[in-house]
Amino acid sequence: MLSSYKLTYTRFSEQSILIQWPEKIDPKILKDLLRYKENILKYSKDTIQVINTYNALLLAYNTFELDYKNEIERLKSLRNKVIASKPLQSKLWKIPVCYDVKYGLDLEALAAAKNCSIAELIQWHTEAVYKVYFIGFLPGFLYLGGLDNRLIMPRRQRPRPHVLKGAVGIGGEQTGIYPNASPGGWNIIGNSPITFFDPESEHPCFANAGDSIQFVAIDLVGHAAIIERIKNGNYKLESEVYDG
Incomplete structure (x- = not known):
């Protein structure tokens, strides 16, 4: 189930993409962010590291030949795989x-x-x-x-x-x-x-x-x-x- 948060996707460097949620500290945002992080790690072969903050994910890739436009579209498609009812292991x-x-x-x-x-x-x-x-x-x-x-x-x-x-x-x-x-x-x-x-x-x-x-x-x-x-x-x- 796709969440209602409006996310922004930004090229952060030659090898990284930044995904941002609304700028506030909110446990609901954290849950959504961590579910998305889990999906990205599961379905991404070239992602070597995903770092989260209060309201952002930084994706670092192991290639200098990253097609940012296509990769961002692929990342957006992974949002549809985020199931809100899925419990997080904590x-x-x-x-x-x-x-x-x-x-x-x-x-x-x-x-x-x-x-x-x-x-x-x-x-x-x-x-x-x-x-x-x-x-x-x-x-x-x-x-x-x-x-x-x-x-x-x-x-x-x-x-x-x-x-x-x-x-x-x-x-x-x-x-x-x-x-x-x-x-x-x-x-x-x-x-x-x-x-x-x-x-x-x-x-x-x-x-x-x-x-x-x-x-x-x-x-x-x-x-x-x-x-x-x-x-x-x-x-x-x-x-x-x-x-x-």
């Missing part, structure tokens, strides 16, 4: 986060700005189910949608030159986790002890676009215990099939 991942002030460097300032308690902030952050829209910026950085409006907070005026691996932050209308130590301008509210990107793994990032994330609060002892279990190779991240 998972809900339970991500442990320690919200102790040891790691939550901006917890107190954020609570003061929102005129609420730290406990309320943690509750709002852990109650939501977040959608993974795409992965980028840093390897394993999950772009999430679904932040509670009460937690919206502008980025810090002065970014920190260094935030810890696993730092959980809020920046504007988004929340996310720094998969590696890096500079960062988001408001840091906690830390997750798990690994978000492992280049030696068959699947370097455990999550995919279309999956969902829910944060689970743990204390300092639990945080240290998970780090130890990961070192010993006996920790497995919880997940379940999810239809949301």
